[in-house]
Amino acid sequence: MxxxxxxxxxxxxxxxxxxxxxxxxxxxxxxxxxxxxxxxxxxxxxxxxxxxxxxxxxxxxxxxxxxxxxxxxxxxxxxxxxxxxxxxxxxxxxxxxxxxxxxxxxxxxxxxxxxxxxxxxxxxxxxxxxxQWDTTIQMDLKTVFYDSKFLYDQWYYDREKGPQMFASSFEKIINIGEDSLIMYNTKITNAMDINYKAFFYSTTYENVQSINEIGIDLTCCRNHLDFGKNQSFYLNPSLDNAIDFIKNRWSAGFYGIIVYWINMKKLKSMKYQDLTQDENLWKEVVVASRCGQRSVVDNNDFVYGYQLSNPRQIRNTYYNKNNKSNKKKDLWKKLIPMAKWFEPIYNFQLAVKNDDAVEIINNYQVGLHPGVDSVQW
Incomplete structure (x- = not known):
């Protein structure tokens, strides 16, 4: 040869x-x-x-x-x-x-x-x-936010928009603490109720205002994420993780964190799946979902579990294999052992998966933290 x-x-x-x-x-x-x-x-x-x-x-x-x-x-x-x-x-x-x-x-x-x-x-x-901000909203917020007479880092009540808190930095929100954010919220009648749990959603200031005015819109969400083939809205039970999401994804500007005080007993009475109880099931669900395949949670109202830490690796491997001549739909199953969650700290999330679930979660919104300027972090 x-x-x-x-x-x-x-x-x-x-x-x-x-x-x-x-x-x-x-x-x-x-x-x-x-x-x-x-x-x-x-x-x-x-x-x-x-x-x-x-x-x-x-x-x-x-x-x-x-x-x-x-x-x-x-x-x-x-x-x-x-x-x-x-x-x-x-x-x-x-x-x-x-x-x-x-x-x-x-x-x-x-x-x-x-x-x-x-x-x-x-x-x-x-x-x-x-x-990609709306200029009018952005500039108006700046004018208010840097006004020395304007009170921030404490709750105030807007008759139309409900409780809001303008925070001067991410550090201020962390120092205030999750418990204080809940206890001093005027919409929460009993912060010690064990049936309820706080969840957070962090995004741009414009998105916060939109969600506050019209509620969650699943058509604006992405599909093929961790807990289902179709579009879902993901909430974070950790305030620190919600802030980390903003810090890692965006670096300058005004943002917001929406607070939800959720009756978990109500959610668990619906089609609710907790994937933290079964590691093998979690791996199967997140790999199938990231590869655009149906899984056992697609018909659920709510899904709770860990965030996947290596979605790009799984998606790239799957689609490269799937482009070969052997295009069997079950190729994704071979990737299940690759799935891993964030370590050493587990990041959790709650997926809101359909319009019925959205209607319930919209009613559990209790406050906003707009005005976070990450330049001051």
Whole structure:
């Protein structure tokens, strides 16, 4: 046999690795494009990064912005019209940092000069990336939040929106503590009732306001998450974990935490599944769900259990295998041993899975914590 011959198995494995990388780069590139970045700059950056599969999209985006900052360390131009500031310089800088001209124009034009000059470029870029904010709401909140006469870090009651607390930082909420947040809430009549449990949902300020006004909308949720093939709304029983979610996913801007005081006895009387009682069942459910397959919890109202720590690994492995000639639907079952939850601290979650369940949870909403500015963390 010629020394130039290459084993077919080696060719197959190399091709599979190349396809895996191409698929991942395509997925991440789209994530950037959806947030207004220039595709050519993103592609160049991603093809030079060998650690994509070990990082979240948000971490990759941080690395991208860090690289842009190193290439052009100017992080503040000033307000055009002032001495030494040429018209359009801010927009040109945004383009240098990776945004398209269209995204740069919209971002800069939507920010009032007096507000723009108070923050560095990276602040506005991150705010744009993660929030795609409604400018009017964002600016109004800033005006109120930085008013020295405005009271924050304590509950107040809005006749239309119910109890709210504007917090000056994530640290303030943590220091206040979960027990105090519950005990001093005017909608909770008995904070010591053992049938009730507090749950939290963290998101952008705009999303908080939307949920507060119209309730949970499952059509805005993602499918193929941990506890079911279809769209579900996920609540967190840990205040610390809810805050960690904001800190890890978004880095600048105004956010909110919605508080739910839930009658667990009521939930357990419905189609309720606790996956913490059976590790094997948990693995089967989360792998099936992440691979877009039906599982035993798809017809449930509520599902409670651990968060999956390696969804990307499972999904990529499944879809790469499923693209081969042997397309059996049960291929996902071979991935069950891969499933693992967050360690050493277990992160829990409650999935709200259908409209009947949503109606119940909406009635258990008891308060908001809007106005968290993570820049102060």
């Amino acid at each position: 010629s020394s130039n011959n290459i084993s077919p198995s080696i060719i197959s494995e190399a091709t599979l690795l190349d396809n895996n990388n191409d698929t991942l780069i395509t997925e991440i590139t789209q994530y950037f494009i959806n947030r207004g970045f220039q595709q050519n700059l993103v592609n160049s950056f991603l093809t030079r990064n060998s650690c994509l599969e070990f990082m979240t999209n948000e971490e990759i985006m941080f690395d991208f912005l860090d690289e842009r900052e190193q290439m052009d360390p100017i992080i503040f131009i000033g307000v055009e019209g002032n001495e030494g500031v040429e018209p359009g310089e801010d927009k040109k800088l945004l383009v240098k940092w990776g945004l398209t001209e269209e995204a740069s124009n919209k971002l800069r034009d939507d920010v009032h000069d007096s507000i723009w000059s108070q923050q560095f470029l990276k602040y506005w870029l991150l705010d744009w990336i993660y929030n």
